[in-house]
Amino acid sequence: MSPPPTPSTTIPPHHVHPRHRINTTNYNNNNNNNQQQHVLKHVLKHNHNHTHTHTHQPPIHTTSTPTPTIPWTPTTPQTRPLAIIGAGCLGRRIACIFSAAGHTVHLRDPSAKARTEALEYITTHMPEYTDFPLIPRPQGPCHTFSDLDTCVQNAWLVIESVPERLPLKIEVMGELDAKTPSDCILASNSSSFKTSFMVEKVRSERRPLICNMHFAMPPRIRAVELMTNGETDLQVLSFLTWVLDDCGMMPVTARKERSGLVRSHCLNTVT
Numbered sequence: 001m002s003p004p005p006t007p008s009t010t011i012p013p014h015h016v017h018p019r020h021r022i023n024t025t026n027y028n029n030n031n032n033n034n035q036q037q038h039v040l041k042h043v044l045k046h047n048h049n050h051t052h053t054h055t056h057q058p059p060i061h062t063t064s065t066p067t068p069t070i071p072w073t074p075t076t077p078q079t080r081p082l083a084i085i086g087a088g089c090l091g092r093r094i095a096c097i098f099s100a101a102g103h104t105v106h107l108r109d110p111s112a113k114a115r116t117e118a119l120e121y122i123t124t125h126m127p128e129y130t131d132f133p134l135i136p137r138p139q140g141p142c143h144t145f146s147d148l149d150t151c152v153q154n155a156w157l158v159i160e161s162v163p164e165r166l167p168l169k170i171e172v173m174g175e176l177d178a179k180t181p182s183d184c185i186l187a188s189n190s191s192s193f194k195t196s197f198m199v200e201k202v203r204s205e206r207r208p209l210i211c212n213m214h215f216a217m218p219p220r221i222r223a224v225e226l227m228t229n230g231e232t233d234l235q236v237l238s239f240l241t242w243v244l245d246d247c248g249m250m251p252v253t254a255r256k257e258r259s260g261l262v263r264s265h266c267l268n269t270v271t
Helices: 024-032 035-046 048-053 089-100 112-128 166-179 204-209 234-246 261-270
Strands: 009-011 082-085 105-108 142-145 157-160 185-188 210-215 223-227 250-254
Touching: 082 089, 089 105, 089 112, 089 210, 112 142, 157 166, 166 185, 185 204, 185 234, 204 210, 210 234, 223 234, 234 250
Parallel strands: 082 105, 082 157, 105 142, 157 185, 185 210, 223 250
Antiparallel strands: 009 142, 210 223
16 A cells, blocks of 8 residues: 655644444444434424325436446545545534544645635634544544645545535546545535536446535534435445444435435425
């Protein structure tokens, strides 16, 4: 394995005790009992009668989830970095969520000012995130980068959090497809655009590893919405659910594409 990339700026890492490391062989069992399942069941039960009364809405048609052409198996997240593209208001807060759970975080932004402000935010506000993880653990290191290639080297997950402009997101997803490891999951923090809109320049064999991953703000809400692109491997969604739950978040999954993701749909249903 090649040596780790040299970051432009670093918040020092801390030792992670072996008992705090995640065991990927157990994630499916852990996921069956996580808090997200209780939240999702409550929402579905609460809205059961309402959802059946809106019969005038046309059904949503999506393609079935195919077997991915890239052989994908769950990785051990804390042995590889995850990368966040965009160090703005959302990106730096997502970085805190994962760093508080012991993950190594690479944060990329072409703006030196944004990188500096992101590290200042992380240093100042990290105490607000340390009680999020289910198992308290030492903070993971955060590195900032100006160079995309170095930032995503050996990443197991890359989350794009660039401005909400579809042409920009299409370009970013195409670049990430070309520069990341073949087993790397590509996620979008967008709540405005489905990831199926962003794959124009992405190889077809990568598309089962792409999904929406929208973090609600402010982070103390703990909600994260996962959504398929119509081709996303369900194992990828289950794995991300387990990781997010371990970070102390409450993920819910939409296995069919819809505008507005899960939260907006639930709000529209009950109102």
